[in-house]
Amino acid sequence: MALLQRPEGRRLHPVTPWRRAWAPMAALFAFAAQDPERARQGVESLTAGRLLAVLALLLPAAAAYGFLSWWMTSYTVTETELRIRTGLLFRRVAHIRLDRLQAIDVGRPLLARVVGVAKLKLDVVGTDKKDELAFLGERDAVALRAELLARAAGMAPEAAAEVGEAPARELVRVGTRMLVVSLLLLGSVWGSLAAALAVPLLIWWASGSLWPALAVAVPLLSGVWRSGVGRFLTEFDWVVAESPDGIRLDHGLLDRAHATVPPGRVQAVRIVEPWLWRRRGWVRVELDVAAGGNEGGLLLPVATRETARGVLARVLPGLDPAEAAASLVPVPRRARWVVPLWWRGYRHGVTQTVFASRKGLLCRTLSLVPHAKVQSVRLTQGPWERAFKLADVHVDHGANGTVAARLRAVEEARAVVAAQAGRSRTGRRRARPERWLT
Amino acid sequence: MSQLTGGSSGGEAGRAGHAGEAGRPEDAGRWRGVERGLLRMRRTLLTAVSVPLVAVLGPVLWLAAGPWWAVLAAAPAAVALWGWGAIARNWASWRYSERDDDLLIERGVVWRGLTVVPYGRMQLVEVTSGPLERHFGLARVQLHTAAATTDAHIPGLAPEEAERLRERLTELGEARSAGL
Numbered sequence: 001m002a003l004l005q006r007p008e009g010r011r012l013h014p015v016t017p018w019r020r021a022w023a024p025m026a027a028l029f030a031f032a033a034q035d036p037e038r039a040r041q042g043v044e045s046l047t048a049g050r051l052l053a054v055l056a057l058l059l060p061a062a063a064a065y066g067f068l069s070w071w072m073t074s075y076t077v078t079e080t081e082l083r084i085r086t087g088l089l090f091r092r093v094a095h096i097r098l099d100r101l102q103a104i105d106v107g108r109p110l111l112a113r114v115v116g117v118a119k120l121k122l123d124v125v126g127t128d129k130k131d132e133l134a135f136l137g138e139r140d141a142v143a144l145r146a147e148l149l150a151r152a153a154g155m156a157p158e159a160a161a162e163v164g165e166a167p168a169r170e171l172v173r174v175g176t177r178m179l180v181v182s183l184l185l186l187g188s189v190w191g192s193l194a195a196a197l198a199v200p201l202l203i204w205w206a207s208g209s210l211w212p213a214l215a216v217a218v219p220l221l222s223g224v225w226r227s228g229v230g231r232f233l234t235e236f237d238w239v240v241a242e243s244p245d246g247i248r249l250d251h252g253l254l255d256r257a258h259a260t261v262p263p264g265r266v267q268a269v270r271i272v273e274p275w276l277w278r279r280r281g282w283v284r285v286e287l288d289v290a291a292g293g294n295e296g297g298l299l300l301p302v303a304t305r306e307t308a309r310g311v312l313a314r315v316l317p318g319l320d321p322a323e324a325a326a327s328l329v330p331v332p333r334r335a336r337w338v339v340p341l342w343w344r345g346y347r348h349g350v351t352q353t354v355f356a357s358r359k360g361l362l363c364r365t366l367s368l369v370p371h372a373k374v375q376s377v378r379l380t381q382g383p384w385e386r387a388f389k390l391a392d393v394h395v396d397h398g399a400n401g402t403v404a405a406r407l408r409a410v411e412e413a414r415a416v417v418a419a420q421a422g423r424s425r426t427g428r429r430r431a432r433p434e435r436w437l438t
Numbered sequence: 439m440s441q442l443t444g445g446s447s448g449g450e451a452g453r454a455g456h457a458g459e460a461g462r463p464e465d466a467g468r469w470r471g472v473e474r475g476l477l478r479m480r481r482t483l484l485t486a487v488s489v490p491l492v493a494v495l496g497p498v499l500w501l502a503a504g505p506w507w508a509v510l511a512a513a514p515a516a517v518a519l520w521g522w523g524a525i526a527r528n529w530a531s532w533r534y535s536e537r538d539d540d541l542l543i544e545r546g547v548v549w550r551g552l553t554v555v556p557y558g559r560m561q562l563v564e565v566t567s568g569p570l571e572r573h574f575g576l577a578r579v580q581l582h583t584a585a586a587t588t589d590a591h592i593p594g595l596a597p598e599e600a601e602r603l604r605e606r607l608t609e610l611g612e613a614r615s616a617g618l
Contacts (some may be wrong), residue, residue, distance in 0.1 A: 026515050290584065375559045375585035379552040386550070394586035412554075421554045 007085040009074035013117045013135045016073075017066030036121050051204040071235050074131060077147060082122070084131060095130050098152040102265045102290050104145050106258040108138070113256065120144060123289065127309035145260065149245040152262065168243040173313055174301060178282075179235055185276040187362075189228045196220035204288035235301040249299070265289050266315055268369045269299075269401035271308065275362040281305050285312065316353070316370055323347060324368055325354040334388045335407040348393070348405035348416075355395050355420060357405045367403040369395050379417045381410070393417055469533045469544075475574040476594025477529040480514055481522060483570075490520035494548050539614070540608065541581070553590045559583045559615035563607045565600045579603055 063143035068088055075084045084097040103123040112118060119143040136144065146166065183189060199220060204213035229373035236253035246262040268288040277283065285300040285308050299315065300308060305322075312319050326350030335343040347358040354368040374395050381391040393405040408416065498510035511616045535542040540556045562582040571577065577600035581590040595603065 006446040179588075237467045278467040366607040375583040376556070376590060378589070379550075387471070390548075393589075396587045398584040400586045402585075402587045417552060417554055421556060425539050425556055425558070 005073045006071060006179050006286075007091075008077035009085065011074050011081070012070060012133065013137050013140070014070070015117050016135050017063070017070045044221055063304060070230050075273065077144075077151070079151070082148060096122055096131055098148060099126050101148065101152045103259060103261045105260070106145055108256040109256070110250075110254045118142075122148075132422065145387050146245075149260065149262065154243070159319050166243045166245045168241040170239060170241045171314060172238075172240045172300065172303060172307055174235070174238040174303065176236065178302055179232065179238070182277065182282060183228060183232060185274065185280075186227075186274055189224070192220070192224045192227050196224050227353060231301075235298070238301050240300060240311055247299075247315055261287070261289055266370075267373045267397040268367060268401055269312060269316065269319070270323055271366040271368070273364040273366075276301075283308050287315070288397065288401050290398045290400075307422075318323070318353045319368065319370070320351070320353075321366070321368070323351050324354055325366060327356060327359075328358055329350050331407040332390070332409050335390060336405060338385055338390060340417075343407060346406045348408060350416070350419075355403065355405075355423075359406070369397050369403050371420075371423045371426075373397045374420065376419045377417050377424070379413055386410075393420070395420065442487065443615075455475045464588075469535045470536070472529065472532045472592065472594035473576055473596055475576050475596075476532075476592065477592075479570060479574040480525045480529070482520050482524065483573075484518060488514055488521075524548060532592070532594070536567040536603075536606070539581075541590070543592060553587075553588070555581055555583060556591050556614070557607065557610040560607060563611070565604050567597065567600075581607070 010328035038360050065088075069086075072088055072091075073086045075082060075086070077083075081098055084094040084096070085415070086092050086094075095115040101122065101124055105121040105123075106123060108118045112135060116138050117135035118138045119132050119137060121132040121143050121234070124131065126314075133141075133144075149166070177406040196217065201214040203216055204210060207213070233253045234255070234257075235251060237251060239250040241250070243260075246260055249257075249259040249261070251257055266287050267290055270286040270288070272286065273282075274284075281304050282302050283299070283300075283305055284302055287297045287299045289297060300311060303311070309321050312321055328347035329349055330347075331343060331346045335346070339346070342361055345361040345364070346360050349356045354370050355370050355374065356366065358364060358366045373400055376395040376396045379391055380394065383390060383406070388411045390407050391410045393408060393413050393416050395403045395405075397403070405413075405416065449601075458529045459589040492511050492515045495514065496508050499510055515610075524547070528535070528545075531547050534542075539558075540554050543553045543555075545551055546553040547572040560581055561584055564582065565577050566580065570615050571594075575596065577597045578591060578593045579595060579600050581588070583590075
């Protein structure tokens, strides 16, 4: 049958259809949620015989759907791209150019870890969502990632298939104790916990009935869970390692994730210092990688300044956060009329390698963009800023982000824009090639 | 080149003083403005909206609420009058300059903006021209870089100038191309 002809290429792990079997169930739930009254009547009229009949109909349908969609999915690796074929009726072929590959993640959710499978997520410039291959056998996933990275690096195709995993050298491992203390020192965790306790109590006191209070408490508590316990679960045992393929990130307690960021893909770096961390000299480091990136772009959930400095020097050669921090210059005093109080937080500086900008009073964020990654430079000035002869400088980078040096004196801002254009040009000339082994 | 920019010569002469105050004196001579047609198009649009609005709103208020209420119709008229001048100031503020390595676009009166796009960073140069713009002999050039936040466009160019700019930018972009 031509319609169901198996597409060429390698196929996914046979466990995959079971994941798909959830789709009809989800459709049923969506139907029930949309029309609860009819769903209730439906449930009441159910007898054992009817239930069995429905199940007898649904289960094979779900199984058939799962099997067919697995049957019709395949992938091939060619010299320049990875092709993923999907679709039962509407066939879709995703062509993923390997030289545009920004990052590869191997994800192992808890259930998948039990079965021994993993999914491979690919970050490519120009695709909206992450294209993923779910699920592959664990060994296949690791081998495929090694092969894709080798090809992306520009290795010969014959050699690329059997290079195997490149050796990794561990740079940092975040201790559990440090992670717990750092999360306990976050204002947002305590703030959401206080809100989750206070708001339902207030509502209970005001309305005198328990149900509305509970209805409010549930989403608030889930917020606490996400910002506290959820973060602990994902950031548990965070390992940063270095390999010829780039930076490797391993983390997670229940769901293990394993991300690889090839060299030269980092567009911008953010060093975040929450208020209570500052005395201990702790920082969080985030990365911006073109095309989304891993888990909100976290590089280090918590580390001392010295450790962060060492890791950043590996991620972006020549980058020294201490030097960037030393180059920061405060904004003119008259800026207090434009942004009261918070004007003190804005600072800007330039070093040989990066454009640096800091903002925030309590939680300081230092953003660094390498000159070579700057896509365009903008100067903007609103009417209120013009009255005080101030202007903002924006630097756009390839990860769809902007780093702004706000509230600079207008002559200085013009000079910065002119100089930045020149710096980005010379910075690019020194940049590494796209295929990093060629 | 002279025949291409001939259409906007009047506009440029009128802005000689403006161009003189550019940040970098050596580039001052190379600033170019946008076509007068853009001013005409925007003023036509303003008239097409405001005149019928005032013409309908005035009599309707007069009949429905009384003669004093009809004075309210003067509000859109006043806004339109202010807009007439504001459009001219905004039009005069648009200018661009092709330097050796990058393109500069400056715009705005109340909210000012200056955008610098290095040629090597351009991913795509787009020339568009809608029906209204075609009627006024205008085209619009939009530059795309890998950063979606880059807001670099020039409205109101003569189609030949837009074509020339596209050719030149594409050529320079290829010569100086760099990865992400």
